[in-house]
Amino acid sequence: MARSVLVDLDAVLSIARLGSFRAAALELGMSTTALSNAVAKLEQRLGIRLFNRTTRSVSLTDAGRTFVERVGPAMTDIHDAMHAVQSLQETPTGTLRINAFATAAREIMEPFILPFLQRYPQVHIDLVTEGRIVDIVAAGFDLGLRPLNLVPNDMIAVPLGRPRSNAVVASPEFQRTYGSPLVPADLYRFRCIRARLPNNALFRWKFEKDGEAVQIDVQGSITLDESSLVSIAARNGLGLGYVMEADVRADIEAGRLVRVLEDWTPSLPPLSLYYPGRKNPPAAFTAFIQAAREFAAASSSATVR
Numbered sequence: 014m015a016r017s018v019l020v021d022l023d024a025v026l027s028i029a030r031l032g033s034f035r036a037a038a039l040e041l042g043m044s045t046t047a048l049s050n051a052v053a054k055l056e057q058r059l060g061i062r063l064f065n066r067t068t069r070s071v072s073l074t075d076a077g078r079t080f081v082e083r084v085g086p087a088m089t090d091i092h093d094a095m096h097a098v099q100s101l102q103e104t105p106t107g108t109l110r111i112n113a114f115a116t117a118a119r120e121i122m123e124p125f126i127l128p129f130l131q132r133y134p135q136v137h138i139d140l141v142t143e144g145r146i147v148d149i150v151a152a153g154f155d156l157g158l159r160p161l162n163l164v165p166n167d168m169i170a171v172p173l174g175r176p177r178s179n180a181v182v183a184s185p186e187f188q189r190t191y192g193s194p195l196v197p198a199d200l201y202r203f204r205c206i207r208a209r210l211p212n213n214a215l216f217r218w219k220f221e222k223d224g225e226a227v228q229i230d231v232q233g234s235i236t237l238d239e240s241s242l243v244s245i246a247a248r249n250g251l252g253l254g255y256v257m258e259a260d261v262r263a264d265i266e267a268g269r270l271v272r273v274l275e276d277w278t279p280s281l282p283p284l285s286l287y288y289p290g291r292k293n294p295p296a297a298f299t300a301f302i303q304a305a306r307e308f309a310a311a312s313s314s315a316t317v318r
Contacts, residue, residue: 021055022088024048025063029073029081030151034066040153042139093292105297106135112149113158115142116240117284120259121158121173125308129301136297144211150289155298161285168287171305174312177281179219180258182270184250193273194253197227204252205231209238218255220277227277231255244270 027037038048063077149157164170197220208216217228233252240256247254264270286305
């Protein structure tokens with residue numbers, strides 16, 4: 014079977030699964046125009062219309078539904094056969110698609126992903142960050158990266174072992190001018206930097222100490238939806254910010270930010286890579302999982318010391 018036909022069939026299956034030409038184009042790394050041309054070429058070859066298309070929706074025709082039901086299992090077998098051959102490679106090559114929270118990706122980018130790519134220069138990492146939880150199988154990803162408590166039960170998890178916590182921070186000047194909160198309830202007297210969640214809800218700052226859990230709906234002059242923006246605002250004295258400790262560790266060590274309420278921000282579940290069970294995974298996938306286990310072991314040893 015010609016490679017171009019495989020690409021065209023993958024395009025049809027991706028559109029059918031995602032219900033969107035745009036989403037399928039992103040998944041396949043193609044332009045929407047190229048994807049539309051691939052489908053049109055296949056429809057012309059078959060002499061049937063596979064999709065009903067309007068400006069707002071995409072749906073399979075009856076013929077398209079029958080085609081997908083027959084072709085889908087066959088394409089799975091073809092890809093399994095290709096993966097089986099790739100698993101015999103001595104040198105890992107190919108693309109690994111990973112879905113992650115942006116904060117999680119930032120935590121492992123420098124200590125894990127970049128060294129892996131330096132070690133295996135023929136592997137390509139396609140890292141997609143978004144705030145919502147994604148079904149990595151349905152969305153066509155090889156792996157997901159989330160806190161361990163958010164990993165689906167039917168997935169294989171590889172905890173990465175690094176200690177994690179939230180942090181409440183402010184600039185040194187803000188602290189000198191306004192002082193520091195001693196308990197979460199003190200935050201009502203301070204100007205804070207509010208955060209908005211991906212579902213558009215305002216984030217309530219979460220604390221816990223000695224079994225007591227508290228959530229605070231802080232007030233302030235700005236609301237942001239990205240952690241790096243919160244850090245910028247805090248460094249510039251706009252108020253107290255609530256962020257992942259890993260995102261501001263360098264600022265704290267350099268004295269650009271001061272951490273407060275540390276005894277009220279306990280450890281969080283570790284980050285974990287996760288994936289579905291796979292037969293004959295490609296060499297790149299196997300190498301990545303092995304590197305993740307080595308990284309986790311090194312992180313755990315460093316924590317113990």
